[in-house]
Amino acid sequence: MKIYEKAGDFLLNVAQLVIGGVILAGIMSENVSKYVLYVGGITFTVGLIVAAFIFYKIQNKNKE
Secondary structure (H helix, E strand, O other): OOHHHHHHHHHHHHHHHHHHHHHHHHHOOOOOOHHHHHHHHHHHHHHHHHHHHHHHHHHHHHHO
């Protein structure tokens, strides 16, 4: 079963969407702190990417 690989793919896709959302929110002229927006977005994205690669690593261990 490739559940960990699919979970990793899903988390990478969500990370891409977060990056797009942060860029779009930064472009829009709303009353949002740019610092909080970018730092929060980068932190969340990095966390998702790390979690995705952990899932990939677990999947590779299961193949062996």
